[in-house]
Amino acid sequence: MIDWIESVLHITVQMGTLYLLASLGEIYAERSGILNLGLEGMMIMGAALSFIFTLAYGHFAAIIISIAAGILMSLVLAVMAIHMRLNQVVAGLAITMLGLGLSGFLAFPDIRKNILLSLNPALPEQALMTQEAPKLPEISIPLLSNIPIIGRAFFHHNVLVYVSYIAALVMWFILFKTRIGLSLRSVGEDPATADSLGVNVFLVRYLATVISGGFAGLAGAYLFIGFHPFWQEGMTAGKGFIALALVILSTWNPLRAVLGAYLFGGIDTVQYRLQLFGLGAQSPYFLAMLPYLITIITLILISFENLRKRIGVPKSLGIPYSREQD
C-alpha cells in the first residue's frame, strides 16, 4: 500500500508540475488584469522548440529558448491587449492557434531537418530523423529523498520540478508580501486608482504578461524534455486550457495552485490505475471530467460577494485600461 501511494504521488507530481508551471505565470497575468488565453499556444511552442534545441544544443539551451519563445509570444499578446486594447479573448485564442500551427510547422520532419542542420551541421543523421530527444535526468535531493513515502514522491525528479517548487513559493511571497505584489494586485483590481497612486499600470501589466509567457514556455519545455520526450503535433492536447481552469480553482494564489495542480495531476494518474481494478473502464471520461466540475463549483463559490472580497478576485480581469476612458 505504501508503495502504491508512493508511486501514485511520484507520477502525480510529474503530471502536476506541468499544470503548476503553466498556471503560476498565468496567475500573475490575471492578477494584473490580463487574461492570457494564449497559454496553450505558448506551451506547444515551448515543447516544439525544446525538442529542436535539445537535439541541436542540449537541454540547457532548449529550456532557455523555450522561455524566450514564450516571452516573445506573450509580448505580441501584450501589445495587442495592453497597447491596442483589443479583446483579450480573441487575441489570446489567436496566439494559441498561431502557436499550434507554428509549432507543427517548425517540427515537421522536413522543416525540422533543415532547421537542425542550420543550427548544428555536425549532427548525425539519426538525430535529424528522430522524433525523440533525451529526457532530463532525475536528480535525488540527498537527505530529503530518504524520507519514507514523500521522499521519493517529491524529491526524486528532474530539475524543472524543483524549479516549480521554488517558483511557487517565491511567487506567492512576491505577490502577497511585497510592495511589487501589492502594485500588481492593485492594477488588476482597479487600474485607475492604482494609476493615480503612481503605479505604472502599463509597465506592470507588460511585466506580468511576459512572466506568464515565460512560464508557459517553460511548461512546454517540461512537457517535452521532462515528461514525455516524443514529439507529437499538438501534444499539449488542451493542457493549457486545463491550466487556465486551475488558475480559477486556485483563486489566483500560487500556493493553492500547487494543491490544485497535484489534484489535476492526481486525477490524470489515478484514472488509469483505477481502471485496472475495474473502476472507470466503462467511461474514462467521468474521472477526466472531475477537474472541470471542481472548477465550476469554485466559480460558483467565488461568485458570492463576501468570498470574492476575501479572496481578492481581480476585478478588472480582461478589461483594457486607458487613461482617457473615464
Add this chain to the structure above:
Amino acid sequence: MCAEKISRREFLGVARGAAIGGIVAAGALGAIAGYLGGSAAAPAKTTTVTSTVTSKVTSTVTAAAKPLKVGYVYVGPVGDYGWSYGHDRGRRWADERFGAGVESFYIESVPEAEVGGAIESLVARGANLIFTTSFGYMDATAEYAEKYPDVYFVHISGYRSGAAGNAPENMSAAFAEFYQLYFLNGLAAGAVTETGVIGYVGAYPIPEVVRHINAFVLGANYSYKKKTGKNIKAHVNWIFSWVAPDKARSAAVALVEEKNCDVLAFTEDTPAVLQVAEEYQKKGKRVWGFSHYSDMREYGPTAHLTGQIANWGPIYLEFYKMVATNSWVSMDIWTRIGDYMPYRWRKKVGESTAGQPEGTVFLAPAEPGHPQRVAARDQEALRRHERAPVRAFQRRWEPRRAHTRPGRRGQDQGR
C-alpha cells in the same frame, strides 16, 4: 509523385481545445475552400469493368491513360510514427513505383466527424481516387462514394464496400490480418515474461483492437504454458484515443506498477509505450515492448522485442493501377501475411511474398535486448559519441544515458 500537403494545421489538435473546436472547423473549411477554389475540376468519367483483374497490369500502360490524382485522409499527423506515418510511407512507396503519372496529396489529423469536409476538399482538388484510413471514416466514405460516383474510394480497416454489398460499387475496403502477427508477438511475450503478467494499452474497445488483444493473449498463453505449465495473466488499460502519448504513458506505467506486467503491447499510434518500457530497462527493471505498424526499434533499443509492421504501399499501388486502367472492381481485401491480394492467396509457401518488398504485413526485426549485445552497443555508441562533440550539453545533463542513442542506427545496418 509530388506530394503536397494541404491545410495541415486546420485539422490539427485544435479539436482538443473543445471550446474553440467549432470556430476553428469553420475557419478550416473556409481556408481549404479558398485554397482549392481555383483548381476544382471534375474527374473524367470512368467505366467500371467487372472482369477479373490480373496483377500483370503495368504502370507503363497506365501512365499515359490520364493523370491520376490520389487523395489520402489520415486520422493522425504523419509524424505520429505509427499508424498515419505508416500510411504515408505506403503512399510514397506506391507513388514511387507507379511513376510519373500520379499526383498524391493528403490531409492529416482529420477528426473522424470531419472526414466529410476533407473528402469534399480532396474531390474539389481533382482527386479521382481517395483513401480514407481510419475505422471511424467508414460510413462517411460510403456516403460520399454515393455522392461522387465518378470518384473511387478505398476505406482501410472497415467492413463496407461494393464487394461486400453494403456500399456503392466505387468503394473498396482493405485491411490486413494483423491478428496473426499479434499472435506471434504474443509468443514472444510469453517466452520472455518473468512475472507471468502481460499488459496491453488499448485505444478503443472496438472489434479490431479486441481481436488484436485476443490474438496477443492467446499467443502469449501458448508459449508461457509450454514454458511453465501455468496460464498467463493479462491486463488491458483503455485510453480512449488513437494518438495520445501522454495517456499511453500513464496507462503503461500503471500496468507495470499496479499489476507487475513485464511485457507491454499496445494500440496507440506513437512509440510511447515502448519508450516507457525502455525507461524501465534503463532503471534496471526488465520490461519489454513492441513496434507498432512502423519499425520503432530506435525508441526502445533495449526493450524492443518484435512487432507488427505494415507496408500499405502494395495495396495502394494495386488500386492506382486499377483506376488508371479503368479496370476498377470493388474489392474487400483481407491481406494475409506475405500475400496481399485475394487472387494470390493460393500461392505456395515457397512463392509467398512474406517479408518481401511486395508483402504488406510482416514482423519487425526481432531484437531481444541481450545483455552482452546491449553492452557492446553502449561501448560502440560511446566511441562514436566522443568523436562528435555536438552533445556536450547533454552529456553534462544526462551523463550516462544520452550516449546510447546516436550510434544505434549505424550498427543495425550491418546486420
